[in-house]
Amino acid sequence: MNARSKIPEMIQGLALLEGLDSQLYERMAAEASIQKVPRGATVFRQGDPSTGLHVVIMGQVKLLMNTGNGHEKVIEVLGPNAAFGEAALFLGHPHSVTAEAVMDTELVHLTREALLREVMTDGNFALRVITNLARRFNRRTEDLRNYMLFSGTQRVVCFLLREIPDECEETVVDVTLSTRKGVIASKLNLTQEHFSRILRDLGAAALIEVSGARIRIPDVPRLRACLTG
Amino acid sequence: MNARSKIPEMIQGLALLEGLDSQLYERMAAEASIQKVPRGATVFRQGDPSTGLHVVIMGQVKLLMNTGNGHEKVIEVLGPNAAFGEAALFLGHPHSVTAEAVMDTELVHLTREALLREVMTDGNFALRVITNLARRFNRRTEDLRNYMLFSGTQRVVCFLLREIPDECEETVVDVTLSTRKGVIASKLNLTQEHFSRILRDLGAAALIEVSGARIRIPDVPRLRACLTG
DNA sequence: CACAAAACTTGATCTGTATCAAAATGCAGC
DNA sequence: GCTGCATTTTGATACAGATCAAGTTTTGTG
Numbered sequence: 001m002n003a004r005s006k007i008p009e010m011i012q013g014l015a016l017l018e019g020l021d022s023q024l025y026e027r028m029a030a031e032a033s034i035q036k037v038p039r040g041a042t043v044f045r046q047g048d049p050s051t052g053l054h055v056v057i058m059g060q061v062k063l064l065m066n067t068g069n070g071h072e073k074v075i076e077v078l079g080p081n082a083a084f085g086e087a088a089l090f091l092g093h094p095h096s097v098t099a100e101a102v103m104d105t106e107l108v109h110l111t112r113e114a115l116l117r118e119v120m121t122d123g124n125f126a127l128r129v130i131t132n133l134a135r136r137f138n139r140r141t142e143d144l145r146n147y148m149l150f151s152g153t154q155r156v157v158c159f160l161l162r163e164i165p166d167e168c169e170e171t172v173v174d175v176t177l178s179t180r181k182g183v184i185a186s187k188l189n190l191t192q193e194h195f196s197r198i199l200r201d202l203g204a205a206a207l208i209e210v211s212g213a214r215i216r217i218p219d220v221p222r223l224r225a226c227l228t229g
Numbered sequence: 230m231n232a233r234s235k236i237p238e239m240i241q242g243l244a245l246l247e248g249l250d251s252q253l254y255e256r257m258a259a260e261a262s263i264q265k266v267p268r269g270a271t272v273f274r275q276g277d278p279s280t281g282l283h284v285v286i287m288g289q290v291k292l293l294m295n296t297g298n299g300h301e302k303v304i305e306v307l308g309p310n311a312a313f314g315e316a317a318l319f320l321g322h323p324h325s326v327t328a329e330a331v332m333d334t335e336l337v338h339l340t341r342e343a344l345l346r347e348v349m350t351d352g353n354f355a356l357r358v359i360t361n362l363a364r365r366f367n368r369r370t371e372d373l374r375n376y377m378l379f380s381g382t383q384r385v386v387c388f389l390l391r392e393i394p395d396e397c398e399e400t401v402v403d404v405t406l407s408t409r410k411g412v413i414a415s416k417l418n419l420t421q422e423h424f425s426r427i428l429r430d431l432g433a434a435a436l437i438e439v440s441g442a443r444i445r446i447p448d449v450p451r452l453r454a455c456l457t458g
Numbered sequence: 459c460a461c462a463a464a465a466c467t468t469g470a471t472c473t474g475t476a477t478c479a480a481a482a483t484g485c486a487g488c
Numbered sequence: 489g490c491t492g493c494a495t496t497t498t499g500a501t502a503c504a505g506a507t508c509a510a511g512t513t514t515t516g517t518g
Binding site for chain 2: 065067073075091119120124127129141142143144145147148149
């Protein structure tokens, strides 16, 4: 069983396509391909022309920008089911960010032509693409607000609260950081050092208990109160 | 001649609709309405349910978030031809920002139902909506980069350079600020005081000459060099 | 299991930017 | 052209967060 033959079942599970016209799958699958990206390798670089849409099947991809002095700032971390690269695709611009695998990752690549064709012919699919873009647009707006309005500590608290599963109503919650702390720090626009200190201080205030990547929140409402206060 | 009768010709000129199927205009126009918003009045507030899409015909609208301590942060300033409110519309979420007229403004309001219907039936229109969203998404990403990577001075320089008309290749350029300085400062995530000082310092370095809202850039390449250096 | 490399923590210091307070300018309406 | 309010500028001070320089822990790998 080669890689191509697995494509139909792989793309079927994607939120972007799920429940749509069945013939759409076949047309898409014919032009889709699987990309295996080892940890640390790039999917595309800032400035590269757009070849299509990428969807994460397995693993993690970070979108980042180079700072000029050799460092990097992480814009977004994407896990399974997330689609990225649409903006450049539909605008016909080169990519404005670099996409790099945080761990060994598997992606589906959908060609530009297939995307444009299906958007033109299938209204439901177009709506999915729009919804996906709208969601990411909102997330960017929210990030922007966080950087402009919140202190470093507040951004960390905000981040921790977002890591709590939605339906969870417990007072005590254990959160496991989904990525290396350096990547999270960068996404929160903090230096790794500062992030580390903030976690220590939150620990000292008994708002959280840190041990490695495991963080226990003993009193969620109290932590939430840090944001409004 | 009442306001309704002017709608068809008004929406015809919009970038979002221009050059599309002619019957689309008629269907749209039937459900569109004109909004006159006086300076300082809000179009919608953060938390309001979405009623549709707004397009600026005349004037200026700023998107902002409240900081809690009574102040506000400007996310974006939109002029004629700009469409906003799509994200909330397509996600079915309440608005995540407040929209307020910076000056007396005229908007076209397109209903949610009309938008969804046309996206489903007209692939070209869907593509326009996607492109508009993609462009705004990219602008947010760029803003995010600016806040994360650049100093206040660099953000101001970046802003000034973006104010130069595209096709202009002159070395000496006069720019007139399109809004009050306080609004610009807020959008650049600076205090008004800091923004003022930056302009003064750039003036002292002979990179610009400020007189009120008029700013002369005597040597565009040299100003541009501030970003990379 | 051991060792090297990567990730994380801690400390000391320095800088960009906010904040508060007040003066100066610009502008709209009478 | 004066009056009064909004906008902008300037000054003095304070603080959040960056940077540089060690350490310490964790992790992957032969």
